[in-house]
Amino acid sequence: MNLFKQLFKSLYSPKDIALYRYQGIGKTILYVFFLTLLSVIPNVYYFSAAVINGLNAAQTAVKDQFPEFTIENGKLEARQDEPIIINRDDFAIIFDSTGKINEDDFSKEDNAIAFLQNEIFFIAGGNTQSYPYSMFTFPITSSDLQEFLDTIDSVTWIMLVIMAIFIYIFSAGMKFIEISIYALFGLLFKNMTEKNLQYGQLWRMSAYSVTLPTIFFTIMAALQTSVLNGFLINWFASLIVLILTIKEVPKQKQI
Structure with missing residues (x-):
């Protein structure tokens, strides 16, 4: 049975998942x-879309909409009376050397870059990273930043591929750990139900038991819809499917 058929059956059939306990570990991995x-x-x-849109918006803003500025001695300096806020392609760009804007003012943005008085903020997918200007040991001007953004633009796709590989490897590692923990819970439940199962078999069954919640949260991520208590729902649903799968395994015969 190919991977697509296994995925489809794992969405609704604990009985089929129970049969997968006999297949090779390589196919399960x-x-x-x-x-x-x-x-x-x-x-x-x-x-990737946020990075590309943000980079394009930042290039345009620095070139055409920001005043001349200098970052020196840990501070952004420019001739500016009011903050500049630019919204483009679901990406916000903020430039404020006056100190009137703080992190709370843009904390709800999903994608943004904010040049504030003492530090710069990057927000991608709702995750925020900040870097103080004091980390720069040399002055930076608006023309320097423009050249830097142009350089980054030329290698954007290489950076995105590397980042995608990193995300994939990290996610795979976390998925293997998650499955291994489910298999440990499976050991407890199989002892309670007197089922003749080894850890390796429970691991295989656990790998397919996570299919339904994984696909559900993938669809929610594609729709950019957050799920309240998603972590708990994921674990609860996976364990329920695993328990139903273990129940499909015949009890060990009494001698």
Whole structure:
């Protein structure tokens, strides 16, 4: 049975998942990598789109809309009376050397870059990173930043590919750890139900039991819809499917 058929049956059939306990571990590991690949596609897509849109917007803003500025001695200096706020392609760009804007003013943005008085903020997919200007040991001017952005633009796709690979490897590692923990819970439940199952078999069954919640959260990520208590729902749903799968295994015969 190919991976797509296994994925489809794992969405609704604990009985079929129970049969997968006999297949080779290599095919199960391949399935986990395949499932992980599907799950990271929305995040990689939206992250890449945010980076590209943000870079294009930043290049335009620095060139045409920002005043001449200098970053020196840990501070942004420019001739400016009011903050500049630019919204373009679902990406916000903020330039404020006056100190009137703080992190709380743009904390709800999904994608943004903010040049504030003492530090710069990057927001991608709702995740915020900040860097103080004091980390720069040399002055930076607006023309320097323009040249830097042009350089970054020329290698954007290489950076995105590297980032996508990193996200995929990290997600796969977390998925393997998650499955291993489910298999440990499976050991407890199989002892309670007197089922003749080894850890390796429970691991295989756990790998397919995570299919339904993984696909559900992948669809939610594609729709950019947050799920309240998603972590708990994911674990609860996976364990329920695993328990139903273990129940499909015949009890060990009494001698």
